[in-house]
Amino acid sequence: MGHGRVGSETAKYKSSEGACGLGLVRSYLYVFNVFLLIASLILGGLGIWSVLAEIWFIPLLSDLSYPLPSYLLLGAGAVGLIAATVGCCGIAKSDKCFLLIYILLLLIVFLLQVMAGGLAYFYRESAFTDLQARLNVTFTSTYGAPGESETTIAVDELQRRFQCCGSGSFADWQVSAWSTSGVGSNKVPDSCCKTETPGCGVRDHPSNVYYTGCIHRLSETVKIHLGYLTIAGLGLCLLQLFGVVFATCLYVKLKEPDAVHL
Numbered sequence: 001m002g003h004g005r006v007g008s009e010t011a012k013y014k015s016s017e018g019a020c021g022l023g024l025v026r027s028y029l030y031v032f033n034v035f036l037l038i039a040s041l042i043l044g045g046l047g048i049w050s051v052l053a054e055i056w057f058i059p060l061l062s063d064l065s066y067p068l069p070s071y072l073l074l075g076a077g078a079v080g081l082i083a084a085t086v087g088c089c090g091i092a093k094s095d096k097c098f099l100l101i102y103i104l105l106l107l108i109v110f111l112l113q114v115m116a117g118g119l120a121y122f123y124r125e126s127a128f129t130d131l132q133a134r135l136n137v138t139f140t141s142t143y144g145a146p147g148e149s150e151t152t153i154a155v156d157e158l159q160r161r162f163q164c165c166g167s168g169s170f171a172d173w174q175v176s177a178w179s180t181s182g183v184g185s186n187k188v189p190d191s192c193c194k195t196e197t198p199g200c201g202v203r204d205h206p207s208n209v210y211y212t213g214c215i216h217r218l219s220e221t222v223k224i225h226l227g228y229l230t231i232a233g234l235g236l237c238l239l240q241l242f243g244v245v246f247a248t249c250l251y252v253k254l255k256e257p258d259a260v261h262l
Contacts, residue, residue: 044077072116117233156191165192
C-alpha cells in the first residue's frame with residue numbers, strides 16, 4: 001500500500017512538472033509575441049518611411065539597389081503581423097498545426113530581414129561610387145531629354161532641396177546635352193539658383209547659383225537611410241530565432257502523450 005501511495009505521488013509530481021513546463025513555454029511565447037508585434041510595426045513603419053520620405057529621388061538611383069531593402073522590410077513587417085496573429089491562435093488553442101505555420105512564418109521573416117539588411121549594407125558600402133556614375137549620366141545625358149520628364153523633375157527637386165548644382169559641381173551643366181542642345185539661354189537650370197525665378201539660370205555667378213555638386217549630399221542621405229535599414233534588418237532578425245526556439249519547444253511538449261493542455 002505504501003508503494004502505491006509513492007507511485008501515485010510520483011505520477012502526480014510528473015504531471016505537475018509537465019504542466020508547469022508547458023505553461024512556462026506558453027508564457028514565454030506570449031511575451032515574445034508582444035515583442036514580435038512591436039518589431040513588425042517598426043519594420044513596416046521604417047520601410048514605408050524609407051520609400052515615401054525620399055521617393056522623389058528614386059528615379060535618380062539604380063532600379064533595385066535602393067528600393068529593394070525597403071520593400072523587403074515592408075514584407076517582413078507584414079509577414080510578422082500575420083505570424084503574431086497565427087502564433088496567438090496556436091498558443092491559445094495548443095494547436096500543433098498553427099505552431100508549425102507560426103515557425104515557418106518566423107523563418108520567412110528572418111530570411112526577409114537578413115536579405116534586407118545584407119543588401120542595405122552591401123549597397124551602403126558602394127553608394128558613392130554607384131551614385132557618382134549614375135548621376136553623371138543623369139545630369140549630362142538624361143536631363144531635359146524627351147520622355148525623361150520624371151528624371152528631370154527629380155533632378156530639379158534634388159538641386160532645390162540640397163541647395164546644390166550639377167553632379168560634381170555646377171560646371172557639369174556646361175558639357176551636358178541639355179546645355180549643348182541650345183534649348184533656352186540658361187547656363188544652368190533655374191533650380192540651381194539661390195533665389196529661384198524664371199530664367200534666373202542665365203547667370204552662373206556664385207552670387208546667383210550654388211557651386212557645390214549634389215553627389216555628396218545625396219550619397220550621405222542614402223547612406224544614412226541604408227544604415228537604418230541595415231540595423232533594422234540585421235539587428236532585429238535575431239528576435240525571430242528566439243521565437244523559433246520557443247515555438248519548437250512548445251510543439252515538442254504538445255507531442256508528449258502526458259502533456260497537460262492549460
